[in-house]
Amino acid sequence: xxxxxxLYQDVILEHSKAPxxxxxxxxxxxxxxxxxxxxxxxxxxxxxxxGDAIRDISFQGSGCAISxxxxxxxxxxxxxxxxxxxxxxxxxxxxxxxxxxxxxGSESELGKLTVFSGVSEFPVRVKCATLAWHTLHxxxxxxxxxxxxx
Amino acid sequence: xxxxxxxxxxxxxxxxxTGRFDVERVRADFPILHQKVHGHPLVxxxxxxxxxxxxxxxxxxTRYYEGSNANVHRGVHFLSENATEEYEAAxxxxxxxxxxxxxxxxxxxxxxxxxxxxxxxxxxxxxxxxGDEVLITAMEHHSNIVPWQILCDEKRARLRVASINDQGExxxxxxxxxxxxxxxxxxxxxxxxxxxxxNPLKRMIEMAHSRNVPVLVDGAQAVPHxxxxxxxxxCDFYTFSGHKVYGPTGIGVLYxxxxxxxxxxxxxxxxxxxxxVTFEKTTYNQLPYKFEAGTPHIARVIGLGAALQYVxxxxxxxxxxxxxxxxxxxxxxxxxxxxVRLIGTAKEKASVLSFVIEDIHPHDIGTxxxxxxxxIRTGHHCSQPVMERFGVPATARASFAVYxxxxxxxxxxxxxxxxxxxxx
Numbered sequence: 079x080x081x082x083x084x085l086y087q088d089v090i091l092e093h094s095k096a097p098x099x100x101x102x103x104x105x106x107x108x109x110x111x112x113x114x115x116x117x118x119x120x121x122x123x124x125x126x127x128x129g130d131a132i133r134d135i136s137f138q139g140s141g142c143a144i145s146x147x148x149x150x151x152x153x154x155x156x157x158x159x160x161x162x163x164x165x166x167x168x169x170x171x172x173x174x175x176x177x178x179x180x181x182x183g184s185e186s187e188l189g190k191l192t193v194f195s196g197v198s199e200f201p202v203r204v205k206c207a208t209l210a211w212h213t214l215h216x217x218x219x220x221x222x223x224x225x226x227x228x
Numbered sequence: 229x230x231x232x233x234x235x236x237x238x239x240x241x242x243x244x245x246t247g248r249f250d251v252e253r254v255r256a257d258f259p260i261l262h263q264k265v266h267g268h269p270l271v272x273x274x275x276x277x278x279x280x281x282x283x284x285x286x287x288x289x290t291r292y293y294e295g296s297n298a299n300v301h302r303g304v305h306f307l308s309e310n311a312t313e314e315y316e317a318a319x320x321x322x323x324x325x326x327x328x329x330x331x332x333x334x335x336x337x338x339x340x341x342x343x344x345x346x347x348x349x350x351x352x353x354x355x356x357x358x359g360d361e362v363l364i365t366a367m368e369h370h371s372n373i374v375p376w377q378i379l380c381d382e383k384r385a386r387l388r389v390a391s392i393n394d395q396g397e398x399x400x401x402x403x404x405x406x407x408x409x410x411x412x413x414x415x416x417x418x419x420x421x422x423x424x425x426x427n428p429l430k431r432m433i434e435m436a437h438s439r440n441v442p443v444l445v446d447g448a449q450a451v452p453h454x455x456x457x458x459x460x461x462x463c464d465f466y467t468f469s470g471h472k473v474y475g476p477t478g479i480g481v482l483y484x485x486x487x488x489x490x491x492x493x494x495x496x497x498x499x500x501x502x503x504x505v506t507f508e509k510t511t512y513n514q515l516p517y518k519f520e521a522g523t524p525h526i527a528r529v530i531g532l533g534a535a536l537q538y539v540x541x542x543x544x545x546x547x548x549x550x551x552x553x554x555x556x557x558x559x560x561x562x563x564x565x566x567x568v569r570l571i572g573t574a575k576e577k578a579s580v581l582s583f584v585i586e587d588i589h590p591h592d593i594g595t596x597x598x599x600x601x602x603x604i605r606t607g608h609h610c611s612q613p614v615m616e617r618f619g620v621p622a623t624a625r626a627s628f629a630v631y632x633x634x635x636x637x638x639x640x641x642x643x644x645x646x647x648x649x650x651x652x
Binding site: 081082085086091095116117118119120140141142143144146200202203206 | 266587588589590591592595596599606607608612615621622650651
């Protein structure tokens with residue numbers, strides 16, 4: 079059962095129970111909706127972009143512990159970052175949860191997000207971990223249509 | 229060589245010397261069940277999604293490919309005659325299984341979804357006009373919603389939906405009231421895949437017929453669990469999938485009353501469905517071949533025949549009684565777990581135990597159970613309107629088959645306790 083603890087780390091469970099930045103954002107000038115049709119997870123990500131910088135970010139919606147914790151921790155780590163920095167973190171995060179992280183690569187950019195490294199052992203849960211990130215990406219790109227993980 | 233005389237013989241095998249239903253003997257027939265998953269014995273409780281296959285079905289398919297493979301209804305040679313004979317013998321098995329009046333009323337399709345689409349695209353397109361109505365229920369699978377939505381959009385007709393109550397039972401009065409002068413068809417499920425509700429089908433069909441409305445039945449979740457007699461039900465169409473009743477995937481059956489099937493335009497066109505073709509005119513083949521264009525899934529049909537033989541050998545009464553016992557046992561045990569809420573608590577239910585746990589998403593339940601070797605379904609079960617009706621995005625669903633045991637239910641209960649520990 080050690081695998082299970084790898085996936086459901088305490089930090090993840092804690093964020094899923096008490097997600098940060100879980101609200102609407104009146105000042106948002108970018109927002110997008112993300113949907114995982116397989117399990118019905120659905121999140122809206124709100125971004126207040128100032129120039130190139132993510133001044134504020136929040137999310138709302140429903141989903142499993144992995145997707146909710148991922149959304150919560152994403153909002154924490156990208157707040158104050160530039161769009162390019164946020165996209166870069168997404169790239170590293172995606173590599174990590176799909177098990178494609180380069181050997182010997184630095185995890186420092188990911189910080190606390192490394193708690194999601196256990197996801198790579200659960201391929202069907204990768205979409206849960208990345209849903210909020212895909213949604214953020216869509217919000218930053220100004221896409222109108224809801225993004226789907228399918 | 230088996231022959232067209234392969235009939236359901238009613239021989240009941242899985243009864244031990246003491247006269248009790250012997251589930252261990254049944255389990256021995258299913259090779260896949262005897263494996264470990266993540267270090268635990270497999271507990272397969274996703275039978276409403278698909279059932280496992282007994283050795284008899286696997287062997288029938290292998291035997292066909294090793295000994296009889298040829299195209300059907302075409303060759304004069306030995307193998308083609310064998311293949312045709314086996315293929316048509318399976319049709320007779322299905323006819324007998326459903327107690328259809330004629331074997332020409334049995335059309336082989338890919339599954340329930342194709343059966344419904346066939347009726348929507350042929351009967352539906354011919355019969356439903358602007359302003360007409362098609363009636364469904366609020367507990368339908370997407371496959372018994374979307375084909376009618378597309379048809380109604382195309383014809384500017386109206387899709388009507390009869391509601392369900394908080395237990396997941398159809399509101400019969402509402403169903404009756406919605407059967408109006410413009411209703412051209414009622415398309416209803418026999419057993420709900422998300423809730424397990426068994427509909428009072430015979431009464432519903434009587435109600436519809438009293439208003440001259442024909443009825444299509446989605447039998448995907450019913451055929452594995454109960455005796456279906458299409459003549460007794462008097463349904464106009466009945467469709468089911470082979471893979472949920474221990475047969476192969478990608479094969480199913482559409483039963484239709486011969487008079488209706490005769491009057492319907494063809495579905496797909498091509499070889500086998502014609503009796504003569506010139507560039508000026510084509511004459512369609514007789515039933516059921518009019519609806520079986522192209523080379524069919526011969527091996528799967530033979531596999532389906534073997535599955536229904538197998539089910540008949542177990543005895544539908546034995547299967548139903550065993551599963552009823554499991555469902556009652558599981559319902560009591562799972563609903564006693566703190567924080568668990570059952571979705572679908574109809575008085576009449578078959579096989580399905582759908583539930584949610586407070587503050588724990590079904591997807592997480594599914595992953596944690598899987599780590600203990602327990603396979604359940606999590607999600608919306610292709611029934612998003614049902615999820616919306618009960619105010620949940622998804623449920624966890626355990627569904628039982630003839631080879632499941634009380635011990636496996638106990639494992640499920642322990643598994644759910646583990647889920648609660650992880651999230652404590």
